Amino acid sequence: MATAHDPVDMPTGTLLQISPRVGRVLAPNPSPFTYTGTQTYLVGSDDLAVIDPGPADADHLAALLAAIGDRPVRAILCTHTHRDHSPAAAPLSAQTGAPIIGCAPLTLEDDGPRADAAFDPSYIPDRILADGEQVAGEGWTLEAIATPGHTSNHLCFALVEENALFTGDHVMGWSTSVISPPDGDMADYMRSMQRLLDREDAVYYPAHGDPVANPRRLVRGMMGHRKQREGQITRFLERHGASEIPAMVAQMYKGVDPRLHPAAGRSVLAHLIDLDGRGIAAEAEDGRWRLR
The missing domain is CATH 3.60.15.10 (Ribonuclease Z/Hydroxyacylglutathione hydrolase-like)
Incomplete structure (x- = not known):
């Protein structure tokens, strides 16, 4: 992001x-x-x-x-x-x-x-x-x-x-x-x-x-950043239960230019889809996400 x-x-x-x-x-x-x-x-x-x-x-x-x-x-x-x-x-x-x-x-x-x-x-x-x-x-x-x-x-x-x-x-x-x-x-x-x-x-x-x-140091850092972001998402869902993506973005991207928040939401969605594919999270009919 x-x-x-x-x-x-x-x-x-x-x-x-x-x-x-x-x-x-x-x-x-x-x-x-x-x-x-x-x-x-x-x-x-x-x-x-x-x-x-x-x-x-x-x-x-x-x-x-x-x-x-x-x-x-x-x-x-x-x-x-x-x-x-x-x-x-x-x-x-x-x-x-x-x-x-x-x-x-x-x-x-x-x-x-x-x-x-x-x-x-x-x-x-x-x-x-x-x-x-x-x-x-x-x-x-x-x-x-x-x-x-x-x-x-x-x-x-x-x-x-x-x-x-x-x-x-x-x-x-x-x-x-x-x-x-x-x-x-x-x-x-x-x-x-x-x-x-x-x-x-x-x-x-x-x-x-x-x-x-x-380059390898940068790649390791970027992969670690993605893992940290995934951890933030799962901890957010543990604390707050079923949630919408804008609420996650507002919490996890504090200090980031608000113009970038819509794009941040896309990356959060990408993480959630990945978590869904691995059996960790799921999207409800109302569009909110929760842990399985």
Whole structure:
């Protein structure tokens, strides 16, 4: 769940080289959910892959084209299809001739209260990457790592040559990810986090926030945070009996920006659905939740 961090001033539209093979361009879409905005990554030097081209914003598209210059783009890759990640794929493909590769398309009518994280109905990939499949160019290789949870179609991309992982929204550099049913799934998210914990990546490049230099420590902390939140929910239900989600959010998210409470409710719902699946909690006909 997003914390009370506020977006900070960061330069948008400028290519920042952060490793020998990786540059990033920040989109001008800061918000309480996107932090400083969505970071589009350019991988390679002589030829490129573009990861998470970002929102449908003319200034951001122009900045990407300027950063690309006359270099060929071999692939445009999307980690998932929320509207701050994939809508620029089609116009960027039209300008560069590069194929759109990566996650499967996904559109839901009910995707929670976050307008900035609605699904992108325009996303049409030329190729869907299965777990373990690779895309390569001059001096770079990207491998798809299936990480469902934040969305069912979420992929991370491992940069083999630098032992780095582009984590999209699965692991962010400033906050935990919102898990919003019906597509967001807490059980899947925790399994995906365990999968990352079992890896040996040296650095994460998230779509929001700074690079993560000690990724396994962060993943352990995020998994512990989810377990703590689950414990809060079960203790709340033990003390108060059958309860509605807004009452839980008001108690458990004191001090958090109230604008984030609706999204917090989605994550609480995701925990409750997971607890239901494990036989620990159940929803009554009146919409209240209780322990079994």
